[in-house]
Amino acid sequence: MFTGIVQSQAEVISITTESQLSRLVIGVPSTLVYKLEIGASIAINGVCLTVVEYNKQADNSYTIAFDIIDETLRVTTLGNLSVHDWVNVERSLKVGDEIGGHIVSGHVQYKSTLVRKKVTETNTALYFKCESPWLKYIFEKGFITVNGTSLTIGVIKDNTFSVHLIPETLTRTNLGKLNVNDEVNLEFDQQTITIVKTIERLNLSELTQAK
The missing domain is CATH 2.40.30.20 (Elongation Factor Tu (Ef-tu); domain 3)
Incomplete structure (x- = not known):
């Protein structure tokens, strides 16, 4: 889960594709990898991705790598990215963190x-x-x-x-x-989605009963 409060922008370092899987590598400041673990979730332009690798660079910055399947590329804008583009980055929400925005799942619709x-x-x-x-x-x-x-x-x-x-x-x-x-x-x-769908179901139920 996320809050929609972007913590940093990151530059796209590389994009490679093999066997219907794309690897996205971004460059981030050291503050964004504090206690970061392989398998952690990070939102990239609002898309929840899993960290598969991260490495320290000579200037003390870091690169973080993510593997992206074709379906994610199809339903999001990540398939439009090019090297040197800039993306929004947010680490996942932890218990006790301030929720400055609203609860976000990282599932683009x-x-x-x-x-x-x-x-x-x-x-x-x-x-x-x-x-x-x-x-x-x-x-x-x-x-x-x-x-x-x-x-x-x-x-x-x-x-x-x-x-x-x-x-x-x-x-x-x-x-x-x-x-x-x-x-x-x-x-x-x-x-909002839950409320709208609940009202729609209730209205449909009332119409069915009226028949």
Whole structure:
């Protein structure tokens, strides 16, 4: 589990593919590998991946390697990555950690496209496309995770929704680097999904009984 509070950006060092399995290697500061173990979970652009290897470099930074199966590449934007791209990184939640965002599973449900970007002196507004059936899980002032970043939903209109980024978010994450037509990973708030699905089942049950 994660909180959607990105801890660092990391540069993609290498991507190799063998036998329908891709290995992603990123470079991270030493602070991100404190008590890190092989098999631990780390969210990369909001995708929960398993650490398979990590190594210390000459400059005291580290590289971390992950193996990614074809299905994950298909349903997320990780298949779009290239060497020297920057990704959002978050270590998994530990008991007692502060939950600054909201509970996030790291299971991407939808790939969305940036359709508009509005930059002012104080904030940046991003507008993303979201089609049915996922649109029903989006509510103004509700939670959503974009590339692993916990954000509050702004305006919803014509199959799009907006989020607003303060300078700190722009500095900490890769969202400020997005351009129109770029794809992002979305994870919808699980509590919202549960409530919507429960209401749908109750309504269906009432209709069935009425017949």
